[in-house]
Amino acid sequence: MGKPSVFQGDRMKRIMGILIISWFASTSFALEADFTGYLRGGTGVNFEGGKQQCFYNSGIPANFLRLGNECDFYSEIAMVFHHKKPDVADPVYFKTNTRLVMQGKGTRQWEPAANRNIAQLEAFVSAGGFSEVPGEFWVGKRFYRDVDVYIFDWYYYADMSGVGAGWDQIPIGTGKLAIAHLIQSDDKVTASGDYVETSTGAPVLQALDLRWKEIPVSENQQLNFWGVYAFAEGSTEGTTVYVPTNGYSLSARLSGKVGTGFNNFTLMYGQGAMSGLNIYGSVRVPENDTSQNRAWTARVVEDYHHDISNKWAVILSAAANTSDNGKDADSKTNWYEVGVRPIYEISDRFQLVFEGGFSRINSESEKTGTEYIGDRDLSRVSIAPQISFSKSIWGRPVMRAYLAHSMWSDSNKSNMAPATSVFANKNAGTNFGYQFEAWF
Helix, strand or coil: CCCCHHHCHHHHHHHHHHHHHHHHHHCCCCCEEEEEEEEEEEEEEECCCCECCCCCCCCCCCCCCCCCCCCCEEEEEEEEEEEECCCCCCCCEEEEEEEEEEEECCCCCCCCHHHEEEEEEEEEEEEECCCCCCCEEEEEEECCCCCCEHHHCECCCCCCCEEEEEEEEEEECCEEEEEEEEEEECCCECCCCCECCECCECCEEEEEEEEEEEEECCCCEEEEEEEEEEEECCEEECCEEEECEEEEEEEEEEEEEECCEEEEEEEEEEEECCCCCCCCCCCCEECCCCHHHHCEEEEEEEEEEECCCCCEEEEEEEEEEEEECCCCCCCEEEEEEEEEEEEEECCCCEEEEEEEEEEEEEECCCEECCEECCCEEEEEEEEEEEEECCCCCCCCCEEEEEEEEEEECHHHHHHHCCCCCCCCCCCEEEEEEEEEEEEC
8 A cells, every 4th residue: 555645755754853853842952842732623524415515705704604614624733942931030031932734625534745734834933021121022933913703713903924023012101012024025936936036036025013902991991003014115027017015004903891791893994015904915016007006995893702691602793894906997895794603501511502694795896798796695504512621612622513504696606616516506505514623
């Protein structure tokens, strides 16, 4: 039968090298280390008799109503090495952070290389506790993001994850300030994996990110502000001329207790290179199409979770987005989504989870011939009995069985599945399966 391909070639050598380095770092050099991570995965079948198939409303970010709609195995394995911990005699600390992600389609135990991936998500050093300067400094690659909407699996606010350097936890008034310089290199590459250079080298988008956080406005509520200015230089690539691009984003988030629950309410606006409200704006803006420099996005997000009683808990989330891609015609896109996840506590360890919601997107650029497609709708209802580590919305690990039924409009058929799929000409699909989720 031979060795599975995961044990062959340079990839396995890299994995073994990382594991060996981690082992030596945590043992031979006697560094204290914290081991953390996140894992989820599962398997299932669709009611047509094949493997489970996930359904997404194309154009709406992330995974709308994720319960019963996750079709892969995903793991993050992280280690934090403490070179020095703060103590009474010396409050200074130094840490090294590293995180790997592993992802597979979950088709079988040994999957072909095309069905799996390993990548480095974080590699940075941080330090703080200095008497000379307040706050914490960091340099490297990291998750640089704040809150998410859990049932949409969506880090919607201040997600500028990437590479750069920053200064965090600076006391300003009654809040804390964070400043970061982020540098996103263009990912346009040749078949051999080399960057396609312009007259500036490999083009980059630079961003100055400012966050003023945790400003108390009442006993239970805090304000958080986020602002970014991003820019890329103009350049040439052969006879192609790229013009300079820039943009900004401004956002505000009100967070805190509402009754005995917790709420996040967010307003966001982005323009130009920041019209996507992230760091992935294009750095190659050709002189004959400067639409990115005119593009904009406005967004509102509401996310609430509440352990209502001894028997019930609920997550309620909604988002609405309007944008203009800056083109001269057919430039507007509008979408919204709303979802709810009630949880019934059968006992301290056994729960019954429900999830349901509706999403709609309308884009002027989507046409059949000269006719607008119109509204594309997707809704889903799911039910999942689960075993939970603790009696809480966030009790993990959990194991569950699920039944998820998705429905979509005629206008959304072509976006639901490839033409060869059994769902290509249908308006609904149902999956049954099993999932687990854990963080540690």
